Every structure is written in structure tokens, then in C-alpha cells.
Amino acid sequence: MSVIVGLVNRRHISLLVAIKKLKPRGVYLIHSGKEYDKDDLSDIREFLNDMYPDIFVEDRRVNCYSCNEVTSTLEQIAAREKEDLVLDLSNGHPVAMAFLREASHNKYPVFIFSERDNRAVIIEKGECRDLQLKEVSFEVEDFIESGGGAVYHKSTETFDRAEIEDILSWQIGNYSKWLKINRIIKERAIFKTFGESEQETRVLADMKNIKPKDKSLILEYIYALHRFKLIKMDKHNKNNYFLNFKSMAFKHYAMTYGTWLEALAYSVIKHLDIMDDVESGVTLFWDKSDTSIVNEIDVMAVYKGRLVAVSCKDSSRYDEDTLRELEMEAATLGGSSAIKILVTTSLPSKKTIEERAAQMDIRLIIFKGDLNEFCKEFKSVFIQSQA
Structure with a gap:
């Protein structure tokens, strides 16, 4: 089994995919030593120690703008691991990523995961080959915990x-x-x-x-x-x-007003039988400082490796703040590939909200009492997301 060498990042979904697919014996994380990198390093180390206790996790601090430091660090790791390593260059500091690629001199395979395409490849000796991800499945908590969050409560069991x-x-x-x-x-x-x-x-x-x-x-x-x-x-x-x-x-x-609509959206998504995981009423917190930040998302799911974030409003009183909140939560947890859905019982009071939702790639689904039609609209959202 190889070891993975990657770069510390705010979100570590690509690293998680690499671990699930490649099953390495260890992970080396390169970081700048700055406070934001230290916070992210602490989060991912805790997550990996909990989820993969048999995998060792080590970090290396480097000047991300120094080719010599990055090269020297990679050579040290390669010597220690007898050159049995894979570089995960899916994300992280862009300059350090370029230096790592340059330092590899085509000696080491490079792993790349695209969240938007839900596609992983290995680049080796000038060739690019796909990695099958059928056996790689995600749970909602993978997205939350790999980004440094923790689930406080959820309504799924209820x-x-x-x-x-x-x-x-x-x-x-x-x-x-x-x-x-x-x-x-x-x-x-x-x-x-x-x-x-x-x-x-x-x-x-x-x-x-x-x-x-x-x-x-x-x-x-x-x-x-x-x-x-x-x-x-x-x-x-x-x-x-x-x-x-x-x-x-x-x-x-x-x-609690609107809980019935949240339960309905959860039930419909769960019974589509195409999701990797579905959770409802997820309350999560981010303990990034002395004050913990709490978020609540009505329904969260994973569809073909992409996070699905659903907000439910059983009225016409939703506005741009509602859209921005959904967009921010989805992006924080699922990145740019997240699927965003707003479920309501009526059209918005302001007509411009529909246009704004479309601009933000937020799918608006209105429940009018027809359960079959409601299910069809959800299915169409997921079908279109693969187009």
C-alpha cells in the first residue's frame, strides 16, 4: 500500500476519496504553518484518527512559495517511504501544488478528484486513467466532519x-x-x-x-x-x-412550524432509492474559535458523491437572505458541486426571488398537494444534475 502526500485544505473530500479508493497505509499533509492551515490540519487529523485509526497521519510545514523547500520535503518523504507514494493534487495551496507536481519529475503517480464531475483519475508517466468509484460511497457526516464540523442533533430517527x-x-x-x-x-x-x-x-x-x-x-x-x-x-x-x-x-x-414539510422532503428523497445517504434536521456546529457557530439544514443527502442541501419553507415569506443562507451552507459543506434545493408550499411574495434562485443554481420545488408530481420534480433535479 502506498502513502498519500497531499496539501492541507479547508475541505478534504478529495483526500477522503483517495483514502477510500487507494487504501493507503498513511497520509502526509503539507501545510504553510499559518493559523488557518493549522486549524484545518487539526480538523482533518482528528477526523482521520477517528475514522481510519490504522492509517498514520503526519504533517510537514513548508514555505509554499519555495520550490526548494517543497522539493526537499517531498524527497525526504519519498526516501522514508521507499518512493511508494501517490500525490493528491486535487486542491490546496496553488503554488505548492505546482511545485509538488514539478518536484515529482513524473516519478510518482498523481491523484486528482473532480467534485463537479464526481470523477477520479491517476496521472502517471504521461498517461491519464480513470479510477472506478462505484465502491466509494459517502455519508452526510463525511462532508461535515472532513470540513471540521460536528453533528449535534438530527431528526432522521424521529x-x-x-x-x-x-x-x-x-x-x-x-x-x-x-x-x-x-x-x-x-x-x-x-x-x-x-x-x-x-x-x-x-x-x-x-x-x-x-x-x-x-x-x-x-x-x-x-x-x-x-x-x-x-x-x-x-x-x-x-x-x-x-x-x-x-x-x-x-x-x-x-x-414547530414547517417541520411537516421537512419530514415530507426527507421521506420523498429517502424513498427515491438513488441516494448514498439521507439525513434530516441536521444541526451542526463549527468550533473554530472561542465561539461555536451553529447551523441547521433541513435535509442533507449525498447523490453520486455530491452533497445535497435542502431548505424547507411552508410559506411564501422567503427572500434573498433565505437563498444566500442555503448557498453559503451548501458551498461550505459540499463545495461548488453541491446540489441546492429550496422546497416551499407557494411561490415567493417577490417575483424576483425565482429569477435570483435560478441565477444561484438553487432549484425551487413547490409542493401543491400532489405527492406523485412532487416526487417527479425531485427526480428531475437529480437527473438534470448529471447532464
Whole structure:
């Protein structure tokens, strides 16, 4: 088994592909010694030590603008490893990358992975040959952790529960009615948690000041929650019902606006059976300084080695900030090849948002109640991404 010599970079997907494909015995990482390189080096070292404990990881500090230093470093590594090495020149410091290529003098094979094409090649003795990547699969956490992030929480297990699948099927099967119920719950703040504890599962459904027709709709939803075993329901009086949710996850599903749409997008993507991995409600943090930065992405998936980032908004109130947030999160985790999707229930309030989304290569999918059509739109996004 060879060793891989590469350059420290903010994202290390190419290195991960090389490890999965080439199965090296070790990795040498060349870096500048600057603080941003040290941070990235720390992240990738921790990730590799956790995921590949049998692979040794060493680093070499060099002046990335000195051909002599880069050449000397490569020669030292080659002598130590008896010239059994592969250079990963997919990314990293551009000048050091050029020096490494020059220093190799065609002696060592060069590995290149293109995220955009999901294609890997080996360049050796003037020849370029493809490497088959069928056996190389990614998980969502590969993208997160190789970039220095960590998963704090996700909703995947909750959305896979039979109770959630049942209530979601009811919401979609009664879609026009559900839209009215959802609007009433939002506008009138029908559900109220007892006390101030975040772990309190008891909720009061207060329908004292709503119209009889609206009350009938809310009750139908409450009965569905009871029937599908998300809650135990007790009537207090003619206007108030006690809802005792059977878990905090069920309470979060019912009381967090838009979660149903997130669950729907996750379910559809999961059942396409073309994804390498799918996760929902992913909360992740980046501990790059004294203050951790937290991000939440509604649905994340991996399709043919590319990250898929999905944001869900069950209203028309989304704007350029929504688009920019999705674009930034997708680029940070998946690079320029990431597939970006915004799922909504209606067209945006501003017509220019559609045009702006197209300019940013964000696919807009609007759920109008037709599940088959919704699935077709998702499929078309992935088919077009391969064009």
C-alpha cells in the first residue's frame, strides 16, 4: 500500500476519496504553518484518527512559495517511504501544488478528484486513467466532519418512526384541510406548553376564542394525533384539551412550524432509492474559535458523491437572505458541486426571488398537494444534475 502526500485544505473530500479508493497505509499533509492551515490540519487529523485509526497521519510545514523547500520535503518523504507514494493534487495551496507536481519529475503517480464531475483519475508517466468509484460511497457526516464540523442533533430517527409517517400521511392525504389547520395554529397560537421547562411534554389546546368551524378542524387534527399515538388526549372542558405528547420529538414535530414539510422532503428523497445517504434536521456546529457557530439544514443527502442541501419553507415569506443562507451552507459543506434545493408550499411574495434562485443554481420545488408530481420534480433535479 502506498502513502498519500497531499496539501492541507479547508475541505478534504478529495483526500477522503483517495483514502477510500487507494487504501493507503498513511497520509502526509503539507501545510504553510499559518493559523488557518493549522486549524484545518487539526480538523482533518482528528477526523482521520477517528475514522481510519490504522492509517498514520503526519504533517510537514513548508514555505509554499519555495520550490526548494517543497522539493526537499517531498524527497525526504519519498526516501522514508521507499518512493511508494501517490500525490493528491486535487486542491490546496496553488503554488505548492505546482511545485509538488514539478518536484515529482513524473516519478510518482498523481491523484486528482473532480467534485463537479464526481470523477477520479491517476496521472502517471504521461498517461491519464480513470479510477472506478462505484465502491466509494459517502455519508452526510463525511462532508461535515472532513470540513471540521460536528453533528449535534438530527431528526432522521424521529422522521423514520411509524407515528410520524402516519401523521404525515394524514396531513398530505388531507392537504387542503391541513393548510387551513396549519394557518389557524400559527395565527392563533392554539398550542401552549405548560410551565417554562423545555422538557415539558404537556400542552394545552386552547380554542376558547376561535370560530366553531375552525375548532372542528383543530379537533380533527388533535384526534389524528391521538389516533396515531403521538399524544394522549384528555378533554378539560368544551374549549380546552390537554395533549400529553409521548416524546419531546413528537411535541417538536407538532409545535414547530414547517417541520411537516421537512419530514415530507426527507421521506420523498429517502424513498427515491438513488441516494448514498439521507439525513434530516441536521444541526451542526463549527468550533473554530472561542465561539461555536451553529447551523441547521433541513435535509442533507449525498447523490453520486455530491452533497445535497435542502431548505424547507411552508410559506411564501422567503427572500434573498433565505437563498444566500442555503448557498453559503451548501458551498461550505459540499463545495461548488453541491446540489441546492429550496422546497416551499407557494411561490415567493417577490417575483424576483425565482429569477435570483435560478441565477444561484438553487432549484425551487413547490409542493401543491400532489405527492406523485412532487416526487417527479425531485427526480428531475437529480437527473438534470448529471447532464
